Amino acid sequence: MRVLVVGGAGYIGAHMCKMLAESGHEIVVLDNFSTGHKAAVQWGRLEEMALADVGRLDAVFEKYQFDAVMHFAAASIVGESVRDPLKYYENNVSDVISLLRAMQRHRVMRFVFSSTAAVFGEPQSDFIDEQHPRAPINPYGASKLTVERMLMDCVSAYGLSSVALRYFNAAGADPSSLIGESHQPETHLIPKLLRRVAGEDIEVRIFGGDYPTPDGTCIRDYVHVNDLCSAHLLALNRLREMGSPTFEAFNLGNGQGYSVKEIITAVARTTGKKLDLSVDPPRHGDPARLVADGSLAKAALGWMPKYTEIADIIDTAWRWHRQPRY
Known part of the structure; x- marks a missing residue:
């Protein structure tokens, strides 16, 4: 298939491009x-451009005749979304509308959407499945849920088939170390430690040490x-095989939680270097525990995570951070 990867120069998008290429697909990266x-x-x-540039976006769709689109281009920092919500609605909702309109005009009817566990808000169970109430507590999660709702409406209105994949905490790097995680500023725990x-x-900083967890720190x-x-990739194949338009959403996680202190200990074991960090007051809105129930993705998509041990995940990230390429 010929696939447009929006945000293909980012952390997850770049890894997706590598996997698509290795699976025999033709890729076009769109990124600003x-x-x-x-x-x-x-x-x-x-193709270097912004999604809001409708004329250039139409030209890209006309040039390549895509079979499917994958979207990884969201702004994703929770705290920033609270400080500047309009940035998140512009980037995560308005720009997606521009993209979906282009898909509609050019009859591209397969869409894989990068969503988030933030659509659920405060957890009401130890393991979060797809039936968990969706009540986001920040503009980032609300913007992603808005797109999910749009995608549901696009099924009957336009014949669009889509899959939303809700990440919990993405981590690690490709074992080749050709690509890895590099954000400015960095907000994720594992790359910050490394x-x-x-x-x-x-x-x-460790935010909160008296949560109702075994060691008092948050579990993710x-x-x-x-x-x-x-x-x-499995979702893309599923969309190709579907006989009628539909929308589906799946939670992606290992189903095993690790506390902040457990991650710090695991990083020390991998790197051979210990970090002594002080504990600050908890941040508002940080749940004590966020762990996925990924059984539906395994049953419906045939998804089988390869990296189930935190030590293996951290090892791939450490190999990248020892000699980052960008």
């Missing part, structure tokens, strides 16, 4: 490089970036 890296575009052709260990002057579900991408 607001957060992505040109050095990460190693597979497929590049960058600190590697000698960067980067602040790492970490899933390897390549496992996320394998779910996208």
Whole structure:
């Protein structure tokens, strides 16, 4: 298939491009490089532009005649979304509407959407499945849920088939170390710890030490970036096989939670370097535990995560951070 990867210069998007290329698909990367890296575009052709540029977007669709579109181009920092919600609705909703309109005009009817566990808000159960109430508590989660609702409406209105994949905590890097996780600023725990260990002057703080968890720190579900991408590939194949338009959503996680302190200990074991970090007051809106029930993705998509041990996930990330390429 010929696939447009929107946000293909970013962390997950670049890993997706590598996997698509290795699976025999033809790739076009669309990115405006607001957060992505040109050095990460190693597979497929590049179209540098913004989704809001309707004229150029139409030209790209006319030029390539896509079979499907994958979207990875969201703004995704929760705290920033609270401070500047309009940025998140512009980037995560308005720009997606522009993309979906272009797909409609050019009769591209397969869409794989990068969503998030933030659509659920405060957890009401230890393991979050697809039936869990969706009540986001920040503009980031609300923007993603808005797109999911739009995609549901697009089924009957336009004949669009789509799959939304809700990530829990993406982590790790491709074992080749050709690509990895590099954000400015970095907000994710594992890369922040690894960058600190590697000698960067980067602040790492533990927020909250008295949560109702075994060691008092928050528990999260970490899933390897390549496992996320394998779910996208399976979703793409599912869309190709579907006989009638539909919308589906799947939660992606390992179903196993690790606390902040357990991650710090695992990083120390992998790197051989210990970090002594102080505990600050908890952040507002941080749930004590967020762990996925990924059984539906396994049953419906045949998804089988390869990286189920946190040590293996951190090892791939550490290999990247020892010699980052961008």
